[in-house]
Amino acid sequence: MSLRITRRRVLTGGTALGMGLLTGCDGRASDAPIQRLFDFGQFLSLHGQRLLLSAQPLVREYSPADISPDFPPNGTEMPDGEDYFRMATSEFASWRLVIDGLVRNRLSLSLGEFKKLPARTQITMHSCDEGWSAIGQWKGVQLSHVLRMAGLMPQARYLVFHCLDQMDDGEFYYESIDLFDAFHPQTILAYGMNGHDLPVAHGAPLRLRVERQIGYKHAKYIARIEAVEKLERFGLGRGGYWPDRGYQWYAGL
Amino acid sequence: MAANRALDLEAFAAGKTAQAQREVIDRHSVIVRATHWINALCLTLLLMSGLRILAAHPALYWGNYGYYGVPSWISISDTFDDVTAREIGVTRVGDYSFDTTGILGVGYNSDGRPVVRAFPRWMTLGAGLGIARDWHFFLAWAFVINGTVYLLAGFLSGHFRRDLAPSTGELRAQHILRDLLDHLRLRHGRGEAAKRYNVLQKLAYLTVVFVLLPVMVVSGLTMSPAVTAAFPFLFDVFGGRQSARTIHFIAANLLLIFVLVHVIEVLLSGAFNLMRSMITGRYAVGPEEPA
């Protein structure tokens, strides 16, 4: 699991990784012994919650009247660069969603093609790690549907979401989830929000909704989904932009 | 507790009455002692890391959603004061705002320059939100496992029934009132009475163990989207995710008040003896009346 990866990475990653994490926004030294306790805590949270969720229950869905008057965007609100700007001003005509990696059929879908796939609409609560929460309506395609179209190979264990937004340090945002969350019925790739096209501030043209986890897992501005066996080779090896910077990969709480 | 260990045999042989003896008893079982101190450590660090998490969004709401823009019932913020031309920290409770510069909202760093931050650095654990969450969740597991050991042992050994459950006599208004007056006059039980918890002490411990701490755990779990996926009714129990967050905060404050009173009581009622009893188990009981 990612926990094993984490430790191995920490042991072999050497100074560059150590320094990178030390100077990260958290000031965290990831090879500190205390990290083993934190990893153990994450291990208990992941497996404890997976036990509770083994029947794959749905999160509560709300009625339109419950939608919060506002929905604060978090993280990137407008990706840098001319490429994205040109895409956004031409209704994402040149955008394509690529699904590759450990799949039998590599997919490349335009937004129009994507929107023709069977849609799911859900009104759910978004919980940020900072503590706030908001309720919104999302329309999109179940990730499981797209994955069946692409045909996952048996070695595939994680899906990595590659995003179009660059963070302050120049790294592109990325996130990852495992198959347990990927095949949950409410895990969707959303292109609509509150009855409109997904706004740029919320990740246009496509973002992830992974309803049983905290906000930073819900990758925005998705351009590519890669099915992989291990997360080690991405970023600093912890499975996501924020996980690389000291946040837990599993964010069920 | 209160298992007689050793009467002072010498004094006994000298023919003094039993009441005049200094008697040493086993006051606390090893499980109560160990879990008590692990719990105290966990709760202290949970409070500190919790404050660091709260600092990421220091405003509390009621209901399911809450973010800047939704009315909060309590918040910590900073604002530029035109009159004094400096940044001030503002803590607001309902309609009342207080200037809390130096403590909440705006503090000073080591070279005396003002910095915007909800809580003083010494109050918090974790340099950033990510590491504070690491601490908080690890400690929460430690606290829950430790608490489970304490609860199981307490029920199985009869400790709760024997030492914490008040008798019907103790629950009479008259008895409680007298106990309250004794507390206010700082009069502490002697002799036989000192071997047992008094009724206010029992009620305080029972409230902490069976109300406040469980509320802490369950309101905390209600903030987890994975837990509420499994148990959506938790939203109804607390009135929404933000309400659960508010209740988590209030329960933490009540616990803090308990601990303050608890520590003061220990200091006032023979700190050395009581602390020794909570560390080694041994507790000395003096004579019924002062000599």
Ligand code: HEM
């Ligand atoms: C941090 C949170 C704390 C909590 C929740 C807490 C709670 C409790 C509880 C429930 C008991 C009764 C245990 C039983 O018989 O099952 C107890 C006893 C005791 N606690 Fe604490 N405690 C805390 C911190 C402290 C601290 C910081 C001190 C140090 C001054 C302390 C000193 C004691 C002592 C000496 C006793 C035994 C009292 C007696 O024998 O009459 N506690 N505590």
